[in-house]
Amino acid sequence: MNDVMILGEVKERSLDLRTLELLGAGKKLAGDLGASLSIVLLGDTVSAAAEQAVPYGPNRVYKLEHPLLKGFNADLWLTSLEQTCRKINPKIFLMSHSFIGMELGPRLACRLNTRLTTDCIDLSIDPEDSLLLRTKPVSGGNAISVFKCPGEPQLATVRGNVFEPAEAGDGKGEIVDMVPEIDESMIRVESIEVVREVVVALDKADVVVSGGAGLGDEDGFALLQDLAKALNKSFGNVMIGCSRMAVDKGWISSDHQVGLTGTMISPNIYVAVGISGAIQHLVGMIQSKKIIAINTDQGCNMFRVADYGVVEDYERVIPALVKRLEELS
């Protein structure tokens, strides 16, 4: 079948925003190819989400319901998707570059003997051979590469917040029930316990005060906390961020990490303290409206992308800054 298929993800019984973005991307590709669009949904109960998907215009909604598909067991989801792809034979299959897509994409590509491109920021059809052109940042963001790969389905995971979400219309596609052939013996990685942690929603912050290797030690973050507290009196939502190096050194938990493998953010103000500005960090915060950098090394990358720079030891300038801000409030 000449089909563009996407994997939908359901949060609290409803399609997540990334899925609507995939529907938007998929619809355009299907239009360019003259193909149909379908969405596949997995879970223990996905009926409500399947109904919700119809108005967005897919020709078919494949519904894979099974008690074992509750939550996310990668082994079972993978086998279910493999079976679905073998039945439907989609030309193109898109997933979010989400936790689920990052895990399933490479494994599915291997099982179907096809090639995957991860974290795509653009997708289009080459008019000459009707193959999928997959655009992705490489080298941490130092270059943008366009790939074309053999094999079907043509697989890609798609970066969030890049494609316009589809809008609900008067779609009348059909909902198709599929029965995954799975059982517990296929589980090779056993889940013992899921531990929810309080994580910071960095992407919701108005101001992010961020620290890196230049802080020198864990205590540096206490100073950043002081600054965040002082700024909180004048600005809404002030949060603490960090570079990957700070996480690697064990100074702070990874939910604070900004960058390619952390959170991508665009706050009103980003204050980078002791962060030299590795490219994989910069791509995560470059959309910030104003960037303020504090660093002892005037030649570092961060000053190149900053709006305001202070060349100074943070341990000297931040206490002074906190004192002034508190005097003013």
Place this chain on the structure above:
Amino acid sequence: MKELEIIVCAKQIPDPEAPLSDVSVDVEKKEVIVDAPQVISPFDENALEAALRIKENMGAKITILSLGKKVSDTVLRKSLAAGADKLILLQDDAFEKLDSHSIASVLADAIRKIGEYDLVLAGRQAGDWDSGQVGLILGEMLGLPCISLAREIMIEDGSVAVKKNIPDGYEQVRAKMPALVTVSNEVGELRYISRTKMLKMLRGASSIPSWSSEDFVSAKEELRKMGIVALSSPPDMRRNCEFLDGATPEEKADKLVAVFKSLQ
């Protein structure tokens, strides 16, 4: 009990922390040119650190596999200085610019040739192409249980127990060995290696085994290059930085306060 055998896949790449000015894009040749020293890809260093901690806890033999057209043993010897037991370089012109699937298939062949292993570790993604595929594909090819994004790895009675990252916390999972685990940076950075140790390892005359495709690759004709159609520079990220000068930290702080006021 038999000693645990751990294989760590480590890729050599140009330092991803290199300043922006040292990176350029050759549009014609479709190459990213990085004028920076070669290093072990950071997440692979995290994987090595995870292996070293297991070794400390219960003993293990750690073998490092590194694949490329040409791999520098001076860069990879760092893994030996850190405590790995064996380093095998997989070098061949045919290994240049391979796609993830082909890299995984070459690594799988090398691991089959090694034969005995309990655990295969790889970084979650490489610091050059950021694809994040090789580890998991390798696990599939070897028919192993696959665990991604580990932040802590423990060994318990023939099983590997992993705390893996999930979006809002972590999941404790377990799989029978042999298994494949991809490692995230929460594991911690590679331990400090003293200069003396490093120099000793570099001067050490022990020759590093190097395998070429003839030695172990099962289907050389099936290896494929990355299908790059075009390569370009990203949009310019530079801004005009206004430096806030002052004779003392207090003066600089005053100027910062003015900036914050203006942004309020």
